[in-house]
Amino acid sequence: MNVDKQIYDIFIIGGGINGAGIARDAAGRGLKVFLAEKNKVGSATSSWSSKLIHGGLRYLENYEFKLVRESLKEREVITKIAPKITKPIPFIIPYTKKLRSKLLIRLGLFLYDNLVGKTKIPKSSKINFNKKFTNILQSHYKVGFQYYDVQVDDKKLVEMNINDAKKLGANVIENRKVINAKRLNEGWEIALDNNELIKSKILINAAGPWINEIVNNVIKVNSNKSIRLVRGSHIIIKKLYEEEVAFTLQNDDSRIVFVIPYKNEYSLIGTTEVDVNTPDKPKISNEEKIYLINTINKHFVKQISKEDIVDTYSGIRPLIEDFKEATRVTRDYVFDLNLESQNSPLLNIYGGKLTTYRKLSERVMEELSPYLPNTKTKNWTDSKKL
Numbered sequence: 001m002n003v004d005k006q007i008y009d010i011f012i013i014g015g016g017i018n019g020a021g022i023a024r025d026a027a028g029r030g031l032k033v034f035l036a037e038k039n040k041v042g043s044a045t046s047s048w049s050s051k052l053i054h055g056g057l058r059y060l061e062n063y064e065f066k067l068v069r070e071s072l073k074e075r076e077v078i079t080k081i082a083p084k085i086t087k088p089i090p091f092i093i094p095y096t097k098k099l100r101s102k103l104l105i106r107l108g109l110f111l112y113d114n115l116v117g118k119t120k121i122p123k124s125s126k127i128n129f130n131k132k133f134t135n136i137l138q139s140h141y142k143v144g145f146q147y148y149d150v151q152v153d154d155k156k157l158v159e160m161n162i163n164d165a166k167k168l169g170a171n172v173i174e175n176r177k178v179i180n181a182k183r184l185n186e187g188w189e190i191a192l193d194n195n196e197l198i199k200s201k202i203l204i205n206a207a208g209p210w211i212n213e214i215v216n217n218v219i220k221v222n223s224n225k226s227i228r229l230v231r232g233s234h235i236i237i238k239k240l241y242e243e244e245v246a247f248t249l250q251n252d253d254s255r256i257v258f259v260i261p262y263k264n265e266y267s268l269i270g271t272t273e274v275d276v277n278t279p280d281k282p283k284i285s286n287e288e289k290i291y292l293i294n295t296i297n298k299h300f301v302k303q304i305s306k307e308d309i310v311d312t313y314s315g316i317r318p319l320i321e322d323f324k325e326a327t328r329v330t331r332d333y334v335f336d337l338n339l340e341s342q343n344s345p346l347l348n349i350y351g352g353k354l355t356t357y358r359k360l361s362e363r364v365m366e367e368l369s370p371y372l373p374n375t376k377t378k379n380w381t382d383s384k385k386l
């Protein structure tokens with residue numbers, strides 16, 4: 001066994017967007033940070049997303065005003081601190097009489113425009129398909145509504161946070177799995193799969209969809225929270241249309257499918273929602289491919305088939321279990337601060353979105369500040385460019 005002589009302030013399990021954001025924030029406050037990632041940083045859920053920094057217009061239907069407001073604020077902040085990897089892009093909701101009413105969509109967009117206050121992102125508007133974006137959708141779609149959200153390079157967002165964390169002194173290692181964590185009288189002793197032992201005052205479990213595996217098999221503690229694993233898949237096809245515009249398609253089952261311009265030549269189409277038992281090796285099923293293809297073929301002039309799919313990817317949403325249908329389960333995050341011993345705090349992070357990672361990281365610091373005396377309490381990540 002190799003024992004690292006240092007005692008770190010914070011040990012983070014997981015180099016997804018949440019672990020990366022926390023590492024950057026904490027290192028910038030002068031804390032000694034160690035982050036271990038079992039693969040490459042940003043190689044799991046945080047690179048399998050729809051790549052949007054968005055308020056989540058759809059969550060308004062679930063009355064998640066707090067989450068939408070926070071996400072819209074973060075949309076503003078992240079566009080400012082990561083201008084090179086973010087881009088506002090218009091989204092069109094084609095209107096159909098059979099689904100959400102015009103009044104409901106207008107009300108949702110009014111809130112979306114106004115929940116955040118002053119913003120540089122353009123406000124929503126009505127679109128007439130005889131005048132704009134003609135011949136993309138089938139002719140029974142006459143009008144629609146346009147709003148804006150922000151596209152991001154999700155993997156780069158993780159990498160940029162990690163690079164900053166390293167520059168600020170954090171010790172980040174990749175391809176190292178955390179295999180055990182032992183509570184000491186004071187702090188933790190964490191074992192890595194290369195026989196290295198690391199000591200830290202605080203342990204943070206930011207393992208995304210692997211959170212339960214860490215709680216049950218690595219740290220072996222009780223948690224009163226549980227997570228629901230929901231697979232979301234995307235298909236990628238040669239671009240459906242030339243315009244730099246995305247579509248928010250409504251389905252009869254009340255789910256939403258996005259069609260987003262991707263890497264100049266492609267359209268990214270997703271997602272699905274399928275309950276699964278394991279976070280490992282997510283892969284799109286035939287049914288999911290058909291669901292996404294049918295959604296396209298119901299809306300667009302151009303028809304597609306399985307042969308048009310050039311690539312696919314799937315990710316697992318680590319959603320907090322609240323026993324609702326997957327679409328309605330909250331996308332918000334919850335902390336479980338385990339203080340079985342006051343001298344060795346453990347923070348489990350449940351849920352979350354790419355969009356809210358920075359705010360989540362700030363909240364982690366607030367939550368842990370009583371156990372980290374003499375730490376800089378001033379928040380700093382909202383104004384310092386990545």
Ligand SMILES: Cc1cc2nc3c(=O)[nH]c(=O)nc-3n(C[C@H](O)[C@H](O)[C@H](O)COP(=O)(O)OP(=O)(O)OC[C@H]3O[C@@H](n4cnc5c(N)ncnc54)[C@H](O)[C@@H]3O)c2cc1C
Pocket residue numbers: 013014015016017018019036037038039040041042043044045046047048049050051052053054176177178179206207208209210214218231232233271314315316317318351352353354355356
């Ligand atoms: C299909 C889909 C679409 C989405 N679209 C969006 C979107 O457009 N916008 C948005 O805001 N959010 C979106 N999300 C949500 C967002 O992607 C996730 O909330 C976010 O990426 C979760 O980040 P994380 O750091 O918690 O998890 P992850 O990125 O999964 O990171 C956890 C890391 O922990 C590591 N790990 C696990 N066990 C160990 C161990 N024992 N030792 C060391 N490391 C370990 C894993 O390898 C992994 O890299 C989407 C999610 C999905 C699935």
